[in-house]
Amino acid sequence: MDALEGAEGGESVLDLSHLNLNSVNFETLSEKRRTETTQLHLCYNRLAALPVSISRFTSLEFLDVSNNGLSVLSDAVTGLTRLKTLIAKNNRLDEFSLPKDLSSLQSLEVVNLSGNRFEEIPKQVLQLQRLHSLSFGGNRLKHIPAEIDSLTSLELLYLGGNMISSIPVELANLPMLSYLALCDNRIQSIPPQFTRLHSLRSLSLHNNLLTYLPREILSLVQLQELSLRGNPLVVRFIKDMTYDPPSLLELAGRTIKTRNFRYSEKDLPANLVKYLDLASKCPNPKCGGVYFDSCVRHIKFVDFCGKYRLPLMHYLCSPECTSPCSSNPQSDADSDDDQTVPPDRLQRVLLG
Numbered sequence: 001m002d003a004l005e006g007a008e009g010g011e012s013v014l015d016l017s018h019l020n021l022n023s024v025n026f027e028t029l030s031e032k033r034r035t036e037t038t039q040l041h042l043c044y045n046r047l048a049a050l051p052v053s054i055s056r057f058t059s060l061e062f063l064d065v066s067n068n069g070l071s072v073l074s075d076a077v078t079g080l081t082r083l084k085t086l087i088a089k090n091n092r093l094d095e096f097s098l099p100k101d102l103s104s105l106q107s108l109e110v111v112n113l114s115g116n117r118f119e120e121i122p123k124q125v126l127q128l129q130r131l132h133s134l135s136f137g138g139n140r141l142k143h144i145p146a147e148i149d150s151l152t153s154l155e156l157l158y159l160g161g162n163m164i165s166s167i168p169v170e171l172a173n174l175p176m177l178s179y180l181a182l183c184d185n186r187i188q189s190i191p192p193q194f195t196r197l198h199s200l201r202s203l204s205l206h207n208n209l210l211t212y213l214p215r216e217i218l219s220l221v222q223l224q225e226l227s228l229r230g231n232p233l234v235v236r237f238i239k240d241m242t243y244d245p246p247s248l249l250e251l252a253g254r255t256i257k258t259r260n261f262r263y264s265e266k267d268l269p270a271n272l273v274k275y276l277d278l279a280s281k282c283p284n285p286k287c288g289g290v291y292f293d294s295c296v297r298h299i300k301f302v303d304f305c306g307k308y309r310l311p312l313m314h315y316l317c318s319p320e321c322t323s324p325c326s327s328n329p330q331s332d333a334d335s336d337d338d339q340t341v342p343p344d345r346l347q348r349v350l351l352g
């Protein structure tokens with residue numbers, strides 16, 4: 001326990017990091033010191049477990065146990081009812097390592113479990129309502145649970161360096177999210193619902209398997225940084241002409257919608273009214289048409305920062321619609337519906 005006596009820092013900070021400790025016991029520490037300590041640093045030791053006596057730090061707000069050999073975060077941690085920040089990077093933790101009652105720590109705002117062995121984000125973590133920063137970088141996550149949207153206060157989510165292949169649309173339900181890192185995964189597409197992430201300022205997508213971005217990304221007005229290097233982004237104009245001709249139902253529906261015929265449940269069976277309400281507007285401003293199930297996937301390049309051309313994906317109502325500027329000698333990659341990108345918006349696009 002010499003380490004405790006020689007501990008540095010003010011009364012509120014107890015720094016026991018880099019001491020090669022393989023066990024620690026806080027029972028011998030004075031009551032006064034235990035109740036006054038708000039920050040406890042135990043990183044870079046050789047701890048295999050945390051002592052039960054850790055729960056005696058009744059005022060603790062910050063706990064860092066990174067870079068140990070921890071395979072379990074003991075239940076005693078749930079006694080730290082004032083804890084706001086929990087950092088346990090670079091240990092051997094997995095989804096079975098956390099206290100079942102972790103969600104009782106409702107004061108937690110920052111949790112960093114990067115560099116561990118998690119294959120899933122544990123349910124207890126998804127119940128921490130006040131969390132505004134969550135890091136699970138460098139784990140073995142294969143997916144993001146749909147329940148991520150219960151973390152409504154989340155501002156930062158770091159999930160880089162995992163094995164995630166798809167993004168749930170629920171991720172778009174986080175109204176405060178401003179920093180999202182999904183780099184170094186296996187992501188093939190971004191859901192167009194991302195347009196709902198109104199607070200998003202930084203989006204890291206580098207080193208994934210993206211070939212294009214949803215056109216909706218243009219409506220993220222707060223977005224200032226977008227990293228895309230290390231993706232197989234398509235680099236030239238592409239028309240994907242796999243197009244199933246519209247059914248007679250769709251043709252009739254398109255006519256009704258584009259000519260603005262009025263209809264109601266008095267005239268039509270409920271299922272047809274429902275169908276008609278599902279019409280999507282064709283994004284070609286010169287078309288004005290709609291489509292239902294039959295559309296053409298189209299990659300369109302849009303200038304960012306006057307330097308980069310990003311492939312954005314959208315759906316058009318018909319193959320004819322892929323050449324909206326047929327009266328214009330320029331290529332349709334330069335067509336005039338690019339006005340949606342204010343020049344001062346995206347400040348950095350990192351492609352290379």
Ligand SMILES: [Zn+2]
Binds near residue numbers: 284289321
């Ligand atoms: Zn069209």
